Amino acid sequence: MLATVDEAGQPRVRPVSPVRVESDFTIYIANLASYHKTAEIAGNPKVELAYLAPTHDQLRITGRAEVVDDVDLLAEIWADNPLLKQYLGRPDNPEFILYRVVPEEVRFMREWALDYHKVPKA
Numbered sequence: 001m002l003a004t005v006d007e008a009g010q011p012r013v014r015p016v017s018p019v020r021v022e023s024d025f026t027i028y029i030a031n032l033a034s035y036h037k038t039a040e041i042a043g044n045p046k047v048e049l050a051y052l053a054p055t056h057d058q059l060r061i062t063g064r065a066e067v068v069d070d071v072d073l074l075a076e077i078w079a080d081n082p083l084l085k086q087y088l089g090r091p092d093n094p095e096f097i098l099y100r101v102v103p104e105e106v107r108f109m110r111e112w113a114l115d116y117h118k119v120p121k122a
Contacts (some may be wrong), residue, residue, distance in 0.1 A: 002029065003048045004040040012040060016049075019081045024121050025061050025103040028068070028077060030084055032095045041065045047101060056111035059119075061103050068098040 002016045014037065020028040027049055031038060041047065045066065051059040068074060077098060078084055078091040088096050107116035 001050045002037065003050070004037050005044050005046070006036070006040050007043055012036070013050075018049075019077055019084065019098070025106045025119075027061060027063075027101040027103075029065075029099045029101065030077075030081070031097040031099055033097055034095060038097060041099065049101060058109045058111075058116075060107045060116065061101065062105040062107075063101045063103040065099045065101050068100050074098055 001013050003011055003013045006012050016029050018027045019030045022028075045064045047063060047065045049061040049063075051061075053059075074091060084091075084096070103121060106119040106121060108119050109116045
C-alpha cells in the first residue's frame with residue numbers, strides 16, 4: 001500500500017505493485033499522469049509504503065517519491081515489466097511516470113510484537 005496526502009491534507013492509501021525493489025529498500029512504482037497520486041506526490045513527495053506478509057509481519061518504508069528521468073533506467077525497467085508494455089504501449093507514452101521512493105526510514109514488526117524495529121539500510 002502507498003500512502004500520500006491530498007491537497008486538503010487528507011491521507012490517501014492505495015495498493016500499488018512496485019516494478020522494482022532494490023536491496024537498500026529503494027522502491028520503483030509505475031504510475032499514470034492522470035492518477036490522483038500524481039498531483040498528491042507533486043504537492044507533497046513524502047510517502048509511506050506498507051507491506052503485510054501472509055504471516056501478518058509488517059514492513060513500512062517512509063521516504064520521498066521522485067520522478068525518474070534517467071532514460072537508461074526507464075528503458076531497463078520497461079524491458080523487465082511486460083505489464084507496462086501491455087497497458088502503456090511504449091515507454092515514451094506521456095501518461096507513463098516512474099517514481100523512485102528513496103527510503104528515509106524502514107521499520108519492521110513481527111505479528112503481534114506491538115512494536116516496530118528500525119531496519120538498517122544497506
